[in-house]
Amino acid sequence: xxxxxxxxxxxxxxxxxxxxxxxxxxxxxxxxxxxxxxxxxxxxxxxxxxxxxxxxxxxxxxxxxxxxxxxxxxxxxxxxxxxxxxxxxxxxxxxxxxxxxxxxxxxxxxxx
Amino acid sequence: xxxxxxxxxxxxxxxxxxxxxxxxxxxxxxxxxxxxxxxxxxxxxxxxxxxxxxxxxxxxxxxxxxxxxxxxxxxxxxxxxxxxxxxxxxxxxxxxxxxxxxxxxxxxxxxxxxxxxxxxxxx
Numbered sequence: 001x002x003x004x005x006x007x008x009x010x011x012x013x014x015x016x017x018x019x020x021x022x023x024x025x026x027x028x029x030x031x032x033x034x035x036x037x038x039x040x041x042x043x044x045x046x047x048x049x050x051x052x053x054x055x056x057x058x059x060x061x062x063x064x065x066x067x068x069x070x071x072x073x074x075x076x077x078x079x080x081x082x083x084x085x086x087x088x089x090x091x092x093x094x095x096x097x098x099x100x101x102x103x104x105x106x107x108x109x110x111x112x
Numbered sequence: 113x114x115x116x117x118x119x120x121x122x123x124x125x126x127x128x129x130x131x132x133x134x135x136x137x138x139x140x141x142x143x144x145x146x147x148x149x150x151x152x153x154x155x156x157x158x159x160x161x162x163x164x165x166x167x168x169x170x171x172x173x174x175x176x177x178x179x180x181x182x183x184x185x186x187x188x189x190x191x192x193x194x195x196x197x198x199x200x201x202x203x204x205x206x207x208x209x210x211x212x213x214x215x216x217x218x219x220x221x222x223x224x225x226x227x228x229x230x231x232x233x234x235x
Contacts, residue, residue, distance in 0.1 A: 032220070033220065033221070035220070035221045035222070044225035044226065044227055044228050045159070045210075050218070050221040051221065090159055092159075092220075092222075094220040098177075100161075100177070101161035102161075103158060103159035103161070106158060106159070
């Protein structure tokens with residue numbers, strides 16, 4: 001099994017751009033799609049990126065996803081930060097050999 | 113519009129069985145293009161996928177290794193819902209439990225989530 005490691009927290013100012021990383025411990029980041037979820041206090045997670053870089057309908061284009069095979073990591077980038085983006089963000093992937101789903105530990109984004 | 117509504121007790125005694133139900137509206141538990149999942153979240157374990165049920169000409173169930181020996185997911189086509197049973201619970205099973213659906217044609221992205229049920233394991 002592999003792990004997905006995220007920074008515990010990041011902070012940035014409104015209007016700026018922030019990138020949250022998600023590093024896979026073993027196996028290639030490109031082997032299986034990565035998803036990203038946003039979670040506000042008291043609410044269920046909502047998906048903001050699926051299949052590495054796809055945005056569900058209704059998610060602003062300010063949200064984008066990518067993978068970097070050289071660092072074996074995925075990234076969520078939020079541009080034009082708004083105070084409403086303040087939330088916890090989780091990456092998620094899976095293993096092909098068994099229906100094994102892995103979540104990252106989450107990153108708390110503060111917009112101040 | 114698909115909606116998931118969860119129900120079940122918020123308090124379970126140690127060694128007993130945790131039972132939760134996820135009622136589906138706007139879709140069918142028998143759909144052959146989506147999967148129906150249970151995920152939990154606790155401060156100590158973070159988000160943890162527990163298992164899924166899905167129909168592809170017949171019913172399939174998959175479980176996380178961590179709970180496989182204690183967990184059962186059952187679809188109920190008459191009520192259009194699916195349930196979770198977790199046996200022999202301990203305080204470590206205290207968590208918010210979510211049901212979730214994958215998108216048509218997808219297996220591992222959770223596009224739709226229930227509101228969550230906080231379950232405490234305590235005597």
